[in-house]
Amino acid sequence: MQMIPRSLKLTALAVALASTPVGAETLRLQTKNLTLEFEVGEGGRLYQRPLGTDMKRERLQRADEAYPQAGDGYIWEPALQVVHADGNTSTALVYDGVERNPEAADREMVRIKLRDPAYAFEAALCFRLHRDRDVVEQWTEIRHHEPGAVTLERMASSSLLLPPANVELTHFYGDWANEMNPVTERLTPGTKVLDSKIGVRAHQFGNPSFLLSLDGPATENSGHVLAGSLAWSGSFQFAFDHFGERVRVLCGVNPFASAYHLEPERTFATPVMIWVWSGAGFGEMSRKLHGWAHEFGFRDGRQPRTVLLNNWEATGFDFDFNRIAGLFEPAKELGVELFLLDDGWFGNQYPRVNDHAGLGDWEPNRTRLPEGLAPLAAEAVKRGLRFGIWLEPEMVNPKSALFERHPDWVIRQPKRELELQRNQLALDLTRPEVQEFEWNVIRDILSVPNVSYAKWDCDRYLTQSGSAWLGPDRQSHLWIDYVRALYALMDRTAKAFPNTELMLCSGGGGRADYGALKYFHEFWPSDNTDPVRRVAMQWNYSYFFPAMTLAAHVTHWGDRPMHFACAVAMSARFGMDLDLAKLPAQDKAVCAGAISAYKRIRDVTHLGDLYRLEPPQGAMRGALNFVAPDRSRAVVFVFQLKEGQPLPVRPQGLDSARKYAVRELNPAPGRAALPQEGRTFTGADLMRDGVVPSCAKAVEACVVELEAEP
Ligand code: DGJ
Numbered sequence: 001m002q003m004i005p006r007s008l009k010l011t012a013l014a015v016a017l018a019s020t021p022v023g024a025e026t027l028r029l030q031t032k033n034l035t036l037e038f039e040v041g042e043g044g045r046l047y048q049r050p051l052g053t054d055m056k057r058e059r060l061q062r063a064d065e066a067y068p069q070a071g072d073g074y075i076w077e078p079a080l081q082v083v084h085a086d087g088n089t090s091t092a093l094v095y096d097g098v099e100r101n102p103e104a105a106d107r108e109m110v111r112i113k114l115r116d117p118a119y120a121f122e123a124a125l126c127f128r129l130h131r132d133r134d135v136v137e138q139w140t141e142i143r144h145h146e147p148g149a150v151t152l153e154r155m156a157s158s159s160l161l162l163p164p165a166n167v168e169l170t171h172f173y174g175d176w177a178n179e180m181n182p183v184t185e186r187l188t189p190g191t192k193v194l195d196s197k198i199g200v201r202a203h204q205f206g207n208p209s210f211l212l213s214l215d216g217p218a219t220e221n222s223g224h225v226l227a228g229s230l231a232w233s234g235s236f237q238f239a240f241d242h243f244g245e246r247v248r249v250l251c252g253v254n255p256f257a258s259a260y261h262l263e264p265e266r267t268f269a270t271p272v273m274i275w276v277w278s279g280a281g282f283g284e285m286s287r288k289l290h291g292w293a294h295e296f297g298f299r300d301g302r303q304p305r306t307v308l309l310n311n312w313e314a315t316g317f318d319f320d321f322n323r324i325a326g327l328f329e330p331a332k333e334l335g336v337e338l339f340l341l342d343d344g345w346f347g348n349q350y351p352r353v354n355d356h357a358g359l360g361d362w363e364p365n366r367t368r369l370p371e372g373l374a375p376l377a378a379e380a381v382k383r384g385l386r387f388g389i390w391l392e393p394e395m396v397n398p399k400s401a402l403f404e405r406h407p408d409w410v411i412r413q414p415k416r417e418l419e420l421q422r423n424q425l426a427l428d429l430t431r432p433e434v435q436e437f438e439w440n441v442i443r444d445i446l447s448v449p450n451v452s453y454a455k456w457d458c459d460r461y462l463t464q465s466g467s468a469w470l471g472p473d474r475q476s477h478l479w480i481d482y483v484r485a486l487y488a489l490m491d492r493t494a495k496a497f498p499n500t501e502l503m504l505c506s507g508g509g510g511r512a513d514y515g516a517l518k519y520f521h522e523f524w525p526s527d528n529t530d531p532v533r534r535v536a537m538q539w540n541y542s543y544f545f546p547a548m549t550l551a552a553h554v555t556h557w558g559d560r561p562m563h564f565a566c567a568v569a570m571s572a573r574f575g576m577d578l579d580l581a582k583l584p585a586q587d588k589a590v591c592a593g594a595i596s597a598y599k600r601i602r603d604v605t606h607l608g609d610l611y612r613l614e615p616p617q618g619a620m621r622g623a624l625n626f627v628a629p630d631r632s633r634a635v636v637f638v639f640q641l642k643e644g645q646p647l648p649v650r651p652q653g654l655d656s657a658r659k660y661a662v663r664e665l666n667p668a669p670g671r672a673a674l675p676q677e678g679r680t681f682t683g684a685d686l687m688r689d690g691v692v693p694s695c696a697k698a699v700e701a702c703v704v705e706l707e708a709e710p
Contacts (some may be wrong), residue, residue: 034277044094077241079159085146106131120145134277149261157252157270170211177528179509180540195237198461201510220283231515232271234483290546304602308575312342320368328383330580335595340388360402377450388453393438413466421460429485431469458506490519530558531568548606553577562587563668566594567701593666611652620644627653634706638693648690654683660706
């Protein structure tokens with residue numbers, strides 16, 4: 001079957017005309033270039049036309065059900081599997097109307113209602129359509145009025161149908177310090193499952209985002225591309241069910257050990273699945289998704305981020321007031337704007353001097369910080385820096401006063417030896433006392449005067465998922481209720497501290513999703529800060545997440561030249577994790593230059609459009625550029641990974657007619673100036689002929705600003 005015919009290439013006029021249901025039996029949900037078409041078939045069941053096909057001529061089959069239910073004739077992977085209050089394991093939903101509500105000029109909310117005629121059971125397929133961005137947020141709401149609880153065995157957020165030919169899937173696997181490795185494969189008959197079963201820090205081994213190209217391999221600038229990202233920080237499952245003539249993509253919480261007993265009159269809302277469409281490759285897809293994210297996906301998306309200095313790589317657990325305060329003056333001199341105090345500042349009965357003890361006891365350590373946190377924060381502010389603090393509210397060391405007081409507050413299995421990770425356990429956030437405890441911890445820490453930034457860490461996942469609170473009948477609720485309680489806590493935090501910037505951290509990319517990011521400003525993509533590794537990692541995260549959400553700190557990982565490390569960090573949300581007192585003068589000068597360059601370009605890199613130019617995986621170099629929304633400025637990054645020729649790099653997205661002055665930012669000491677330095681070229685010339693960078697040797701970088709004439 002040939003993919004992507006006319007229906008995906010609609011003109012704006014066609015979009016306007018088609019924004020209402022066509023006839024009584026067909027529902028057409030549209031963004032600018034994407035059509036989701038549903039049809040009510042025989043017996044009232046709801047069907048979906050596989051995305052991008054003109055299947056009017058084809059007869060609807062059970063395989064085409066829009067949200068298939070188990071137990072009444074559907075034989076492939078179902079979206080919904082329910083045990084009703086009377087024990088019946090079948091569900092048969094029929095169409096029960098649609099509600100369409102405009103939310104803004106380019107935004108519509110659609111709810112397709114379904115009900116089971118034999119049971120007081122209903123589901124609503126919910127879609128928020130962002131028309132101009134080609135973004136669809138999709139989720140499902142399930143509700144019933146049966147005489148007792150029903151059990152949801154499976155409850156997908158989305159179960160999109162695609163045609164089967166030439167579908168390529170790119171997903172991202174990894175582990176701690178080795179996150180976001182892409183793998184691309186063609187979908188073939190059978191079911192391909194990507195999932196996580198570890199509940200907390202759930203993305204340690206794979207990110208809940210993927211790319212699909214629908215007509216064979218796509219590139220940055222060509223191909224029909226659908227990207228999906230599940231806004232969920234817990235165990236997830238994507239099942240790509242390829243059965244002959246269709247591919248169904250089932251996305252949602254992982255049904256593994258997660259049967260959910262839904263009481264009458266309560267609504268179960270699944271997590272939101274975010275879909276983005278592009279008919280022009282991965283680049284356009286990312287720009288659309290980033291545009292959505294700046295507005296809806298994370299906090300303060302229009303506010304470029306400051307320069308941060310963290311002490312973790314510099315001091316580890318080994319510090320006191322004077323050691324930390326001693327970092328402020330050199331930081332300020334260098335141009336740093338915000339200081340982040342990491343792990344190790346708390347615990348008295350069991351001081352947190354390493355990762356074996358003290359977690360859970362959140363009083364400042366009296367030896368290290370005799371007067372508490374406030375004087376240190378005040379000292380930072382006196383020196384002209386903002387002050388931030390590390391916390392890990394969900395966790396506890398068994399060697400802590402908290403665990404001694406409340407051994408039943410942790411997630412564990414009775415009769416089993418405690419399994420520790422990094423010497424710690426997760427607190428059971430489904431328990432109300434734990435919710436209150438964690439809130440009090442967060443509130444007290446963030447209320448310390450002058451604290452305006454926090455890093456929320458999470459350094460283990462779940463392996464013994466037992467809750468003393470949930471009791472014998474609801475153990476399987478833990479996976480879902482934990483994440484819901486977590487979001488309630490994050491929401492409370494964001495609302496109570498609207499001016500406090502928040503970094504989401506989970507030992508790296510263990511929590512990199514739009515479910516949690518909604519309450520945060522940025523996330524920590526990896527503990528691996530080797531800039532060579534970061535070039536590829538940040539590239540891969542950038543498919544889904546804007547540069548300003550990717551915390552990138554300059555460290556000594558990999559022992560790379562400082563100039564290269566700074567350039568890589570400058571292409572995202574710049575920070576440093578260095579002992580400035582020990583930094584050689586030459587490196588200090590490079591850092592100072594990078595900081596001032598970052599301040600100059602951050603409005604472009606953070607608020608502009610990203611163009612990925614040359615993929616770094618296995619290549620000599622990687623290159624990308626950002627363009628300001630008004631196209632008056634652009635910044636080109638070239639990261640040389642292996643020795644090569646200084647071949648021109650061709651920026652994209654410039655205004656062809658305008659003239660841009662070329663200028664290298666923070667040039668590396670000792671390298672010749674760019675051949676085009678200081679000269680002016682039209683956007684068309686630059687996009688055609690490129691800019692010749694100053695780098696050709698391995699681990700050299702070049703950052704070039706293009707500034708349009710007024
Ligand atoms: C894991 C984080 O990824 C690190 O940056 C650091 O904050 C440590 N935790 C502290 O324990």
